[in-house]
Amino acid sequence: MSIDLSQFHGVFFEESFEGLAVMETELLDFDIAHPDHEIINTIFRAAHSIKGGSGSFGFTEITNFTHVLETLLDEIRAGKRNMTQQDIDVFLRSVDCLREMLTSARDDTALNHDLVQSLQSELETYLDQTDTTDTQQDNQVADADTSAGKTAEVSWHIRFFPHSHLFQTGNDPLRIIRELEELGEIKSECDLSALPLIDGLDTEQCYLNWNITLTGNINEEQIKEVFEWVEDDCDLSINLLNSREETQQNANDNNNGEQQAEAVVVAKAEDRRQGEDRRKTDRRSAGNTESTSIRVSIDKVDALINMVGELVITQSMLGQFTEQVDIANHEQLNEGLKQLERNTRELQESVMQIRMLPISFSFNRFPRLVHDLSKQLDKKIELKLSGESTELDKTVMEKIGDPLVHLVRNSIDHGIESPEVRQAAGKPETGLLHLNAFHEGGNIIIEIEDDGAGLNKDKIFNKALERGLVSKDETLDDDQINDLIFRPGFSTADTVSDVSGRGVGMDVVRRNIKDLGGTVGVKSVEGKGSVFRIKLPLTLAILDGQLIRVGNQIYIIPLISIIESLQIQQEQIKSIVGEAEVYRLREDYIPIIRLHSIFNIESDSTRLEDGLLVVVEGDRQKVGIFVDDLLAQQQVVIKSLETNYQKVDGISGATILGNGTVAMILDISSMIGLSKNTQHFNHIEHKAA
Amino acid sequence: MATILTVDDSASIRQMVSFTLKGAGFEVIEAVDGEDALNKAKASDPDAVLTDVNMPKMDGITLIQELRKLPNYRHKPMLMLTTESSGDMKSKGRSAGATGWLVKPFNPDQLLATIKKVIN
Amino acid sequence: MEQQIQESTHVTINTQSESEQFLTFMLAGEEYGVDILRVQEIKGWDNATEIPNTPDYIQGVLNLRGTIVPIVDLRVRFELEKIEYSNTTVVIVLKVKGDEKEKTIGFVVDAVSDVYNIDQGQLKPAPDFGSAVRTEFVKGLATIDEKMLILLDIDHLVDADIKLNSSEVTH
Numbered sequence: 002m003s004i005d006l007s008q009f010h011g012v013f014f015e016e017s018f019e020g021l022a023v024m025e026t027e028l029l030d031f032d033i034a035h036p037d038h039e040i041i042n043t044i045f046r047a048a049h050s051i052k053g054g055s056g057s058f059g060f061t062e063i064t065n066f067t068h069v070l071e072t073l074l075d076e077i078r079a080g081k082r083n084m085t086q087q088d089i090d091v092f093l094r095s096v097d098c099l100r101e102m103l104t105s106a107r108d109d110t111a112l113n114h115d116l117v118q119s120l121q122s123e124l125e126t127y128l129d130q131t132d133t134t135d136t137q138q139d140n141q142v143a144d145a146d147t148s149a150g151k152t153a154e155v156s157w158h159i160r161f162f163p164h165s166h167l168f169q170t171g172n173d174p175l176r177i178i179r180e181l182e183e184l185g186e187i188k189s190e191c192d193l194s195a196l197p198l199i200d201g202l203d204t205e206q207c208y209l210n211w212n213i214t215l216t217g218n219i220n221e222e223q224i225k226e227v228f229e230w231v232e233d234d235c236d237l238s239i240n241l242l243n244s245r246e247e248t249q250q251n252a253n254d255n256n257n258g259e260q261q262a263e264a265v266v267v268a269k270a271e272d273r274r275q276g277e278d279r280r281k282t283d284r285r286s287a288g289n290t291e292s293t294s295i296r297v298s299i300d301k302v303d304a305l306i307n308m309v310g311e312l313v314i315t316q317s318m319l320g321q322f323t324e325q326v327d328i329a330n331h332e333q334l335n336e337g338l339k340q341l342e343r344n345t346r347e348l349q350e351s352v353m354q355i356r357m358l359p360i361s362f363s364f365n366r367f368p369r370l371v372h373d374l375s376k377q378l379d380k381k382i383e384l385k386l387s388g389e390s391t392e393l394d395k396t397v398m399e400k401i402g403d404p405l406v407h408l409v410r411n412s413i414d415h416g417i418e419s420p421e422v423r424q425a426a427g428k429p430e431t432g433l434l435h436l437n438a439f440h441e442g443g444n445i446i447i448e449i450e451d452d453g454a455g456l457n458k459d460k461i462f463n464k465a466l467e468r469g470l471v472s473k474d475e476t477l478d479d480d481q482i483n484d485l486i487f488r489p490g491f492s493t494a495d496t497v498s499d500v501s502g503r504g505v506g507m508d509v510v511r512r513n514i515k516d517l518g519g520t521v522g523v524k525s526v527e528g529k530g531s532v533f534r535i536k537l538p539l540t541l542a543i544l545d546g547q548l549i550r551v552g553n554q555i556y557i558i559p560l561i562s563i564i565e566s567l568q569i570q571q572e573q574i575k576s577i578v579g580e581a582e583v584y585r586l587r588e589d590y591i592p593i594i595r596l597h598s599i600f601n602i603e604s605d606s607t608r609l610e611d612g613l614l615v616v617v618e619g620d621r622q623k624v625g626i627f628v629d630d631l632l633a634q635q636q637v638v639i640k641s642l643e644t645n646y647q648k649v650d651g652i653s654g655a656t657i658l659g660n661g662t663v664a665m666i667l668d669i670s671s672m673i674g675l676s677k678n679t680q681h682f683n684h685i686e687h688k689a690a
Numbered sequence: 691m692a693t694i695l696t697v698d699d700s701a702s703i704r705q706m707v708s709f710t711l712k713g714a715g716f717e718v719i720e721a722v723d724g725e726d727a728l729n730k731a732k733a734s735d736p737d738a739v740l741t742d743v744n745m746p747k748m749d750g751i752t753l754i755q756e757l758r759k760l761p762n763y764r765h766k767p768m769l770m771l772t773t774e775s776s777g778d779m780k781s782k783g784r785s786a787g788a789t790g791w792l793v794k795p796f797n798p799d800q801l802l803a804t805i806k807k808v809i810n
Numbered sequence: 811m812e813q814q815i816q817e818s819t820h821v822t823i824n825t826q827s828e829s830e831q832f833l834t835f836m837l838a839g840e841e842y843g844v845d846i847l848r849v850q851e852i853k854g855w856d857n858a859t860e861i862p863n864t865p866d867y868i869q870g871v872l873n874l875r876g877t878i879v880p881i882v883d884l885r886v887r888f889e890l891e892k893i894e895y896s897n898t899t900v901v902i903v904l905k906v907k908g909d910e911k912e913k914t915i916g917f918v919v920d921a922v923s924d925v926y927n928i929d930q931g932q933l934k935p936a937p938d939f940g941s942a943v944r945t946e947f948v949k950g951l952a953t954i955d956e957k958m959l960i961l962l963d964i965d966h967l968v969d970a971d972i973k974l975n976s977s978e979v980t981h
Contacts, residue, residue: 004710004798013702049744050700053773056795057703064795169758171738171767171789171808180807205764230790233781311876554860600862642861645913646871646880649861657873663859675863 006058013054014107018100020047022365025096028089029368036084044092045074051099063102066117069124070095076128091127093369094120155241157224159213162236165206172231174209180227185217214242299395302355306542309345309352310638316345317635317659353543356396360438360447361389363398367409367436374413381420381431382413388438393445396541400517401447404510408449408533409434411507416453416531426528428452444519444561447535456525458482465491483523487511515670517541518559518653520618536561544639546656546666548632549615551596552603557637557656557666558626562617566631571610581676584614584625591616591623594676599651605629619669624676626667639666651675692809693717695734697727697741697753698771703794707740707771710798711805724748728756731763738808739768740792743779751786758787767808771796829929832952834959835902835919838890842919843926843952843961848904850914852922855899869918874903881916887967893920907965926959928952933961 024047027040052067070092076082098120105112159181163174181187190212197208215224224239225232323338364386375382393401417423417432424430435450458479465471465485477485485491489508514521518538525531538544538561546557547566573585574593583590593614597604606612606629614625637656642649653668694716698704701722708718719734721727725747731739739757743750750770757763767789772779780791792804832843851874858870858881867886871878881901885892898921906913933950949963 004706004713006706006798009702009706009709012705013700016701043746046699046744046746049773050703053742053794054700054702056773057706057797168765170784170787171765173808176808230784233784307876314876602860602862640876640878642871642878642880645878645915646861646868649864651862655859655871655878657876657878661873662857663871663873663878665859665861 010058010107013058014103017051017054017103020051021096021100021103023047025093025369026365028092028096029372031084031089033084033086033089038078041074041078041084045071045078048074060102060106062112062114062117063099063106066095066099066102066121069121069128070099073124073127088127091120091123093372095124154216154218156214156216157219157221158238158240158242159211159215159224160236160238161213161228162210163207163231164234164236165208167207167231167234168205170231170234172234174207174211177227177231178211178213181213181215181224184219184223184227185215187216188214297355299356302352306352306356307638309349310542312345313349313636313638314657314659314661316341318661321659349543353394353539356394356542357392357539358395358398359390360393360398360445361386363393363402363405364389364436364438366402366406370406370409371413371434374410378413379419380413380417382417383431383433385433385435386437387435391438391440391445393438393537394539394541397445397517397537397539400513401535401537404513404521404535405436405447405449407507407510408535409436412449412451412453412531412533416451416455418454422454441536445537445539447537449533449535450530452530455527455529455531456483456486456523457527461485480522480524483525486523487521518544518561542639543636544656544666545634546637547615547634548658548664549596549626549628550630550632551600551628552605554600554602555632555658555662555664556596556628557664558615558617559653559666559669560634562619562669564616564618564623566613566615569609569612569614569627574609582609586616586623586625589623591625592676593625593627594672595627597627599672599676617669619673622673624669624673626672637664637666691715691717692737693719693734694805694809695719695721695727695731695736695739695741697721697724697739697745697750699723699742699745703742703771706798707801710801713798714802714805716805716809724750724753724756727753731757732760735762736766738766738805739763740805741768741770743770743772743783751782751788754783754788755786769804769808829927832926832928832959832961833902834923834926835900836921836923837884837888837919841923841957841959842884843928843959844902844904844964846925848906848964850903850905853901853903853916854897855895855901855918872901872916874914874916877914879903879914879916881918883918885918885920896920904964906967926952926954928954928959928961936960 024044027044027047031037031040031044048067048071052064052071055061055063055067073088074092077084077088098117102112102117104110161174161177167174178187178189192210192212193208195208195210196202202208221239221241228235228237231237319338320342323335367386368384371382371384374380412434417434418426418428420430423432433450433452435448437446437448437450439446462471462477462482462485465482465488466473468490470485470488470490471477487507487510489506491506491508511521514535514537518541520536521533523531523533538559544557545560547560547563549556549558567586569584574582575585575590576582582593584593593609595604595607596602597607604612609627612627612629613631615628615631616623616625618624637658639654640656642652642655649665651668651672652665653671654666655663656666658664694711696704696707696711696718697720698707699722704720704722708720711718719730719736721730723745724741727739727741728748739754741750741753748756750772754768754770757766757768768787770779770783770788770791771794772783772791773794783791789808790804792801796804831846833846833849834841834843836842853874856872858872860870861868861880867883869881869883871880873879883892895918899918900922901916901918902922903914903916906915932952932954934952936945936948936951947963947967949961952959952961
């Protein structure tokens, strides 16, 4: 029977990568001072499974490598050696190495065999006291010698006396005798003398024994192998009955045996190579055969999401239509439309759900990152992850990865102090870095919190001054000062450090997050630490929007940006000479952005008191948008303008409304920038007196 | 039609075993660890058990021990899949009540040959 | 749709290497032609949604079966006199090849005219004068039944256009 093993490769790779992730996590969690046996077991088991699978599926190099790793882990598991920090590091590197080996085997890409070999040698040196290759050789020889040795026809006398409990091991003497029959000609005699009378018979006991004569081209090993499983559960003697050249033959056997064994091993290697060649052609066709999940191209999912988006639009179009037409007399139609609306909504939610992944996919890299960085910087850091099961759109997840890494690096590099400094400040030696994700409203919040030195406001202000980002007489509150670190031009080359610099400033982090429709800010207390807070939409495809009207144009403001909407009170408007109008909102003066003016469109009225002010926040700045009217709030499907056109200032995208027309979605921070340019609108952050 | 309860925490090995056995005409019950296997064993009546040794929750040796305590498993063939060819694991298995073993890595042919040793 | 267009492109290349089909339209009394294989659809004029702060000739965007398509008023683009849209006014939706990818753009014209087969040999280079259209947008001139057709290079037209704009915007 020939089975194409490549069909299982997909699952093997998947579970092996999972196993590596488990190893990595557990290794990073491992407390040398208080070794947890269960953790060692888990690590061992992961390596063990990879070895078992790679062996069965013919990935020899992986098997050999994992074997050494596993042996080392086994020694630790058995208490023969203690896990040291050095061990953990070499194991982590082994995890990386295995990941590369698996990737290379899976994608059929080149592998640096020298690196693998050198790491394997390193692992072997840890093992130098014990012979690591024992079991493997054992294996091969055992495989080999079953087929080894050609003997002349001989007869064996076998005395097989099972112990009475033999049945309780699930073994059956008759099965063994049948197996002997396959080796050669058999004459067997059953000794019934121990069989008790029927009423004393315990059916669970074995009372029989056998005298067997076996003739054929059979060597002793072959017979022993038949009895291998029961050798401790029986009395067994195997004797050669006739042999003319017994001694001579035996000597030859041994010789042959060894040569044969070698030949067989070579043949096996040959087989594996062929197997590998075969696999290369098969691999692509061999998908993941796991029946509980299927892999679908993201394009297909997105096409589905788009289609559902269309459906939502059509549905809401029908909904609007029924409002205009009297359908009171058509109860069934009305019911049907309501049903359609519910189904559409549910369908949309289910479809969006397909793209959602737990944020642990993104968080998973941090234990390793923190481990490596803290070593590099000689800092002690405890990483705490919470809310890992919080789900996030796949695209958002992919795009949030880099900004998160940057913020974490930043916290480790600039936030958390060295153990000495911490001790001197009366803090615990080990700094705490906490990554937390949770839902808030329709958004995902990710917080990166450290208990480090916090931001130094004077330093930030002076640097911003130096860079011309603020003027000397500006009065900024703490949050505003902290926010300066996100300004373009704040961090420049001289702050580039090996760890968090990399020539990328916080402004890039903010821009990347903004591109995702999110915001980022920081709260910090000097000496106590900082919290970076990222707010992201659940998905990039749909947005909760507030429809507003200016003249005959309808725009959409993301609800996430809106703080409040209010009727404009004439007496609260202040005009600053040469600058823009501001509106006094309780304690603050907020700049007013006239949409009709920055977009050059007709509005119903240019008198502020005739319209409404939508107070929004973008880039941590509050502004009031002057509009003619507020319309409905609704979920809209975001369409890119760039697909067929280009990026437009002040606009983040477009959507199709219920009546089939297009409406622009406002990009608040870009609009603030636009209004600064067009109206010489200055950065107004004066506190109300 | 003989039924085999196959236990392995590795999905790929489990699938390979299952596929091989099904291809040879066996019915297969799959379990992902000892605990799962014990539950499934109680709810069914397979003709033989084939179990990995090293598994989370309950290892294969303990599984065999536990199964041997169940009346209808007292004489059933139970085979271990083990990567250790040394005598240590084998004798542990034997004293737990294992019928025999198959050393990993193995190929489908070896698997079938071993299964056919205990099932007619 | 895209698939079909591409397939038919191949067919054309294989069987009619010498001759190309052009869809012609009227604009301020002159007849212009565009490669018919680029035409995705022709639709009646519909009110477009304005895009703020864009050049005059960008009329706005329309919803074309779920895709947002910008609409270019060719009269304005070619600096011709603007007229009221009438019931012959149509939007010709074309596939335009940009630097990186294909874009779908609608062009407002006075009226659709005809479809002609034009051999490569009939094409004459555009002179520097005599047309309202800047020569860089013109592929060539052809004469059919005593009529002059101005064949447009739409890739070039929008390439110069939108690319220029986006570089202004992003920097």
